[in-house]
Amino acid sequence: MSKTEGQIWIHRLRKKWITLYLLRLLAVSLAMALVISALLVHVLHLAAWYFVIVLAIILIILLVAKPIWKSSDSDFSRFINHQYPELEESADLLLQHPEGLSMLQKLQLAKIEKVIHTINPEKEPLRKLYIGLAILLAGLLISFGITKIPQIHKAHQVASANQNPVPIIKEKVPAEVSAFDVTIIPPAYTGKPERKQKQFTIKAETGARVIWQFDTNISLKTMKIIFNDKETIVLKPQNREATKWTFAKTIEKSGFYQLEIDGRRSDLYQMEVIPDLPVNIKIIQPKQRTTIDIGQPQKFNLKLNLSDDYGINDAFISATMASGKGEGVSFTEKKLSFNTSFNNQKHIALGKEIDLKSLGMKPGDELYFFIKAMDNHGQSSRSDVYFVSIVDTTELMSMAGMTNGVNLVPEYFRSERQIIIDTEKLLKEQSGLSAEAFKTRSNELGIDQKLLRLRYGQFLGEENETEIGGDHDDHDEHAEHAAEPEKFGDVTAIMDKYAHKHDIAEDATFFEPEMKAQLKAVLTEMWNAELRLRTYKPQEALPYEYKALRLLKDLQQKSRAYVAKTTVKTASLKPEKRLSGELDKIMQPVQKMLAERKEQRMVQLKASLALLESRKSGKKFTEGDRFLLSDTEKYMIGAAADNPTTYLNALTSLRRLSGNTRLQVSDIDIAQKAIQKMIKGETASPQIQSALPASALYQNYFNNLNKAGR
Structure with missing residues (x-):
């Protein structure tokens, strides 16, 4: 290399x-x-x-x-x-x-x-x-x-729509219309996509934009859309040949419409609006009225469910605290949030622990609160008002009001108060007492609580403890019956000899059921307090003693009746107008005119119902009959505008009956059913009688006096 x-x-x-x-x-x-x-x-x-x-x-x-x-x-x-x-x-x-x-x-x-x-x-x-x-x-x-x-989401929406499809109504399309489209664009806050349909019947959300597009097979001179037989819209052609037409409208309420093509009207088509409902608030916890007794934590858990058809935007707690009494009462308002993001959810479960001490509440104060929620369209709704109060020990232990009104055994009420005082005294002295002395005093308080419970039990018809389970040898009534000679054939005397009759405990009292139920609750709290005193737990017994005392004091307040003094201010009378008998300035009330119109409407509907029944045999309508049906049609137009699902087909049938010479029994049946619903829908309201039965005689008498004076 x-x-x-x-x-x-x-x-x-x-x-x-x-x-x-x-x-x-x-x-x-x-x-x-x-x-x-x-x-x-x-x-x-x-x-x-x-x-x-x-x-x-x-x-x-x-x-x-x-x-x-x-x-x-x-x-x-x-x-x-x-x-x-x-x-x-x-x-x-x-x-x-x-x-x-x-x-x-x-x-x-x-x-x-x-x-x-x-x-x-x-x-x-x-x-x-x-x-x-x-x-x-x-x-x-x-x-x-x-x-x-997006395609999956759209397919899911289509599948959901197919699961709950809009019922297909058989419609009659005008012969001049070769093709048409109805586009429904829901409001953006609904989150629903734009949809098209080949059907005149419309079911859309409130505030939806509806666009109609028509293609005609011939050139038209005029084309109109008529809404609820009141509003007429003239359409403009979109091409020179006058074969393309379009119109858009925002729908806010239900009703019906029809087309008018070169003077010829089509069938009636239904428009149903799906309302946007406010947020539904369901409070699970607490109860509507909650009382926090002595010994219980001064807090409560709030649990609720919110639901809305399109989405929840916000929710909060509006709380008002009441402090003081009489003229010195003061109110403090606070807005409590849930510290959560809603993100336009349709269903949400909320919870919050509300600490009353952190809100500045003390014994004797009350909290009033309600839930307010807003949906994504700005609609608001609120729940009922809920009450939470903290028991005031000072007020509960006071003797105020003991000498006024009707008292329910006040000496026993004071005895329960004394048991509370002795229990608190025992707890203060516990550190200086021996274990044996502490147990002895706690057990003695339990005995006192037991005696008080038994004495209150007598007011519910309960027997004394000495009589429970006894053989009743000391009943004098049986000895008296034994000494009496037998009466031949007296079945009652024979039954009395062997039967043991007593009053039923539940019926042996003079209290109302509500007061009786509260007395039973008092006995339950006394029993719980006695159990803990007998087991040497006076600290745990104290809340039950206070609750029994509170229930007794509430029971005492319920036994009183108070009627506030009221004053009525009336207009001063003019002496010169008294006993003059002048009635020309007295006018008839408007309510009577409205009642007369309703009565007239009811009479015409019943007459139309009878007329339709008589024409089932095939007899044709006369001119007078058609005049009566036209008046009935006016009433039915108003009903169809408010509730097109129920009355639109009946209105179409009634118009066919008025215009055709050949009657169809099916149209008569449909119109009759709708008229019957209209008659039943008129709820009868009580009316003040305008005059006495002999008012004509009185009227003539005053008229004669008036003439004589002149």
Whole structure:
């Protein structure tokens, strides 16, 4: 080998490595750019030229991250020393002149010059290049899949529409119309795509843009669209031959329309609007009225579900805190957020823990809150108001109101208060008492709670503990019955001898069911307090004692009746107008006129119903009959404009009956069913009687007085 062969070998090898590395880098960059650009174009709907920018950015980042093209031959010699062990860390000798080498270096140079012919240095970079090409292939497949996402989404929407298809109504297309298209463009906030149909019947979202396009087989003079028999739109031809017509309209409410071609009207076509409903709010937790008793954490968890037909934009909690009493009450309003992003989701479950202490609430305060939510169209809705209150121990332990109103066993009420005082006293003195003394006092409090519970149980008809399970030998009524002589044939006396009759416990009270249920709740809380006092846990018994006291005090308040004093301000009477009998200034109320119109409408509908029934035999309508049907048609037009699904076919049938000489029984049946629905839809409202039965006699009397005075 000449002295420059080693240098040429390393120089060529470095160029091959750099070239293969750049090719691999380009393949990886293309794969990443294809995937990112596909997302930008087909998901975010950006322009396709963004691919060039993305590719350039990725290439620059990768080239800067590992600048292999800046490496020199000496750098590459160190690299191949680590890459190929057979070179024995001596590749740098190939770059040096033999004259400057020592004897050992010349021997090593001669050794590695023989080895380099057996090395295949291109194997490793080629393997990495194949990996880069595999990544490029995967990027192509992924980007191709992303391009199909809109088509898949559209196919899914079509499949959903096919699962709930709009019922196909058999329509009669005017003979002059050779082809037509109806394009429905929903509002952007709905997220629904534009759709076309070959059907005049329209079912569209509120605020949708509807475009009609007609092709006629002949040149027309005029073409009109009539909406709800009220609004008439004259169309302009789109070509000189007057065979292409188009019209666009934003639909806000349901109704019907028809075409008028050169004076001839088509059938009626239905327009149904899908309303955009506000957000539905369902609060799962807490209950509408929540009371936080003593010993419970002053916080609660709020859980709710929101749902909307197109998307939820925002929701928050509007909270109002009430503090103080009487004239010193103050209110503080706060807006609490859920700290979540809604992203126009249609369904979302929300939760939040509300700490009442952090809101500045203290015992005796109340919190009123409701949820307010907005959809992506700006509509807002709110829930019912919920109440959360913290029990005030100071108010609960006070004796205020004990001497006023009707009391339910106030001495027992004071006894429960005394048990609470003794329990708190025991807890304060616990550190200075022995374990035996503490248990004894706790057990004695449990006995007091038991006696109080039994005394309250008597108000629910419960028997004393001494009578439960006894054999009732001390019942005098049985001894009296035993001493009486038997009456022959008296079945009741015979039954009384062997039967043991008592009043039913549930019926042996004079309380209402609601008060009885609250008394049972009081007994439950007393039992829980007694259980913990008997097991030497007075700290755990205290919340149950306070809750029993609160329930008793609420029960006491319910037993009172309060009627507020009210004043009524009336207009002062004019003395000169009294007893004059002048009635000429008194006018009839408007409500009577409206009632008369409704009554007239009802009479005409019933008359039309009877007329149609009489014409089922085939008898033709007279001119008077057609006049009655025309009035009925006016009423049905209004009903069809409000509810085209129910009344549009009936309106078409009624018009055929009015115009044709040959009657169809099917048209009569359809019209009759619709008229019956219109009659049933008129809800009867109570009316004030305008006059007494003998009002005519009174009217004549006052008229005669008026004449005599003149």
